[in-house]
Amino acid sequence: MRLLILGGTRFLGRALATDAVGRGWQVTAFHRGVSGAPPAGVTAVHGDRTQPGDLAPLADRAWDAVIDTWDGPPQVVARSSAVLEPACGRYVHVSSRSVYRDLSTQGLTELSPLVSADVDSFGAYKAAAEHVVRATYGDRALIARPGLVLGPHEQPERLVWWLRRLARSGEVPVPGPPELGLQCIDVRDLACWLLDAAHANLGGAYNVVSRPGHTTMGALLSACAEASGSRARLRWVPPAAVLAAGVRPWSDLPIWVPQDSDVRGLHETDAERAHATGLRCRPVEQTVADTWAWLTTTAGPLAAEGLGPRLEAMM
Structure with a gap:
């Protein structure tokens, strides 16, 4: 597998890079170089995804999967997903369960209503990013909604x-x-499921967290x-x-x-869909x-x- 991680030096990105290298995958981390180096065995490419043009050289290569953990303004995800689409087999966007409209509801599923895009909140940012990734990649989009990592x-x-x-x-x-x-998930279990899901060509949205x-x-x-x-x-x-x-x-x-x-x-979120595909929580x-x-x-x-x-x- 040829994997591109947008990040790869901190928390989930680091766990993804470490696990993927251990699988023998070819792993590239695109990052700014301000929060340390990625794990050994990872090819580092420095750049700033918020700057037009920095991602362009990566579009000249073929990637079996791209994993995107961005949690800021959705315009950045829109730019990245569009630039990389011709070179990418599967785009994995790490979203959040904060996208759900009514977080007081117990038993939320992947089909529960999402927060409105005109709300100024972290959840609205993530929901908007999900929308643009789905629009760009269709069935090749995998949306992961973890919670407490x-x-x-x-x-x-x-x-x-x-x-x-x-x-x-x-x-x-x-x-x-x-x-x-x-309800929580170890970052290493989240990384493992994301890589397994990308390798299995899963698509759609999943609540990726332990059972309640x-x-x-x-x-x-x-x-x-x-x-x-x-x-x-x-x-x-x-x-x-x-x-x-x-x-x-x-x-x-x-x-x-x-x-x-x-x-x-x-x-109190329903996570059975991810568990049915092999999610395991230590x-x-x-x-x-x-x-x-x-x-x-x-x-x-x-x-x-x-x-x-x-x-x-x-x-």
């Missing part, structure tokens, strides 16, 4: 935030209940404490008290989405342990957002 080289930091907080030990107020179900209830808030935090060797004492706080303190789910407290949230569908304990191992060996501190000491004290 965790694992080594994580960006943005979500699991990493919890690992760092529990590693500091002490009493840690955490949002309840511990049995609250979480893959893990729980309690199991995730217990795994974080064990991996980091933490002696933290978890103090479970009722959701109403967390919200009353002005804490924002997902942003102030990464990963956590209370049961009655208007985006609870992000942890235990969250393995993801947590591997992420901690990477975190403790990575060069330099990583910026972590989330709940600060002031809000934590109010919980």
Whole structure:
């Protein structure tokens, strides 16, 4: 397989490149050269896809598949997909479950209504990008809609935030209940499915994530404490008290989405279509342990957002 990754140096792009090289594929990463080099065995081509003309040389080569992880304005995806169409067998666009119109709905499927294109939001950007890829490639378009992606080289930091907080030990107020179900996917499992799907010439849209209830808030935090060797004492706080303190789910407290949230569908999505094609999700304990191992060996501190000491004290 001749694979072109638009990116290839960070998080999902890095996982894709590593896996594809391990399969013996010919892998090229097109990137700006500002966030490090791609993994060994990958041919790097430097350029900026937002600049007209930078992608043109890649259109002179033949690619069995192109994988695009862009999450900005859809015009950039429109340009890239159009330029590469004559040279590309299959265009894989990594979208998001944020494209769904009503994220409070549990059991969202690939046929659920999408957000309107005239809305100024991340989900609208992704929905518009999906539309242009489908219009350009038809049956050769593969749309992957993951959600909460965790694992080594994580960006943005979500699991990493919890690992760092529990590693500091002490009493840690955490949002309840511990049995609250979480739906997520290890970045390496996502990369594996994307490559398998591209090789199998799959098309259409897929929710690429674990089944609902893959893990729980309690199991995730217990795994974080064990991996980091933490002696933290978890103090479970009722959701109403967390919200009353002005804490924002997902942003102030990464990963956590209370049961009655208007985006609870992000942890309750139907993913059977992808699982029927071979998607497999490793235990969250393995993801947590591997992420901690990477975190403790990575060069330099990583910026972590989330709940600060002031809000934590109010919980």
